[in-house]
Amino acid sequence: MPMKIIISGYGKMGKEIEKIATERNHSIVAIIDTEKDWKNFIKNPLSADVVIDFSTPSTAVGNIKRCFALNLRIVTGTTGWNDQLKAIKTLCLSNNQAMFYASNFSIGVNIFFEVNKKLAQLMKSQEQYEVFLEETHHLQKIDSPSGTAITLANEIIKNIDRKKDWINTKEKNDSSVEIKSIRAENITGIHTIFYESSVDTIEIKHIAKNRIGFAVGAVLAAEWIQGKKGFFEMKDLLNF
Ligand SMILES: NC(=O)c1ccc[n+]([C@@H]2O[C@H](COP(=O)([O-])OP(=O)(O)OC[C@H]3O[C@@H](n4cnc5c(N)ncnc54)[C@H](O)[C@@H]3O)[C@@H](O)[C@H]2O)c1
Structure with a gap:
């Protein structure tokens, strides 16, 4: 069925x-690319089947709340606001709204993500392996580490008892999963996950070739x- 879409964030994505x-x-019925665009839109809102938001870490939460207030379904891929994800999920459910986040x-x-989960389960009792992550992105990326690296690290932490949290600094410690962030042109x-022992290294890697x-x-x-209605993620869509 053809949908009417509002694009929030008219950058690369x-x-x-x-x-x-x-x-x-x-069909794209509106393109919103700034705070001012949103303010104008709210004065004269259009109806649409969905808002797709790929904006910025500092504007994503405000945009989601605006969609809830306007009863607009929202699909958001904006990263860098993980600390507010739980509160947004609660707000979505209590206001009977529809949101998809990945x-x-x-x-x-x-x-x-599923391979990472399975590998972490296998490595749970293999204490001779140290686990760490590396993520490399283009120079314009605002948030660090990437949302994808955080998702990968959280799954490792969930499965490997000796890991309690993740860190994105050079100060390593035994109970944290280190995430190295590299920024380079184009x-x-x-995303790479390494399990390293004194005798070998196991490495799994995903390379995105483009944004398609x-x-x-x-x-x-x-x-x-x-x-x-509700809060949805890729595992709902893919039936994982
Ligand atoms: N989930 C995924 O699969 C996925 C994939 C790629 C990128 N991302 C994330 O999506 C976001 C956007 O990535 P990008 O590469 O397109 O960035 P970008 O910098 O190219 O585009 C961001 C756009 O948002 C606009 N913007 C600023 N304030 C706004 C507001 N209040 N409302 C709406 N738009 C506003 C900017 O003008 C800009 O055009 C980032 O957080 C990035 O990490 C997620």
């Missing part, structure tokens, strides 16, 4: 969403959330 959505016969919308990364996103996979996943999520 917003433009990719526009392309994929149009290819799938959906720190990474790529199908491949979500398969990688890298869409690379993220945009396709977000548009699929927007299609899937139609007619639903």
Whole structure:
């Protein structure tokens, strides 16, 4: 069914969403790219089937709350606001709204999340291995570490008792999963998990070649959330 879509955040991802959505016969009824655009939109709101938000870490939560207030379904891939995720989920459910959040919308990364979980379960009792993560992204990325790296680290922490939290600094300690963040020219996103012992290294890696996979996943999520109420994630869409 063709949908009416509002794009919130018309940067690298917003433009990719526009392309994929149009290819799938959906129409873009509004493009919002600044605080001022949102204020103008609220004065004269349009109806739409969904808002797809790829904005900035500091504006994402405000945009989600605006969508709840306007009874607009929201699909958001914006990262860097993890500390408020629990509160937003509660707000979504208590206000009977519909929201879909993924720190990474790529199908491949979500398969990688499952492989990471399985590997962590296997490594739970293998204390001779130290686990750490590395994420590399383009120079414009605002948040650090990436939302995807945080999701990967949290799954490791859930499964490996000797790990209690993650750190993104050079000060290593035995109970934290270290996440190294690297910023370099023209890298869409690379995530690697290392398990290192004195005799070997096990490494799993995902390399995003471009942004198309993220945009396709977000548009699929927007299609899937139609007619639903609640808070959803990729595991709901993919049936993992
Ligand atoms: N979940 C995923 O699969 C996934 C994939 C890629 C990127 N991301 C995340 O999506 C976000 C956007 O990434 P990008 O590469 O497109 O960034 P970008 O910097 O290219 O685009 C962000 C856009 O948001 C706009 N903006 C600023 N304030 C706004 C507001 N109040 N409301 C709406 N838009 C506003 C900016 O003008 C800009 O055009 C980042 O947080 C990034 O980490 C997530």
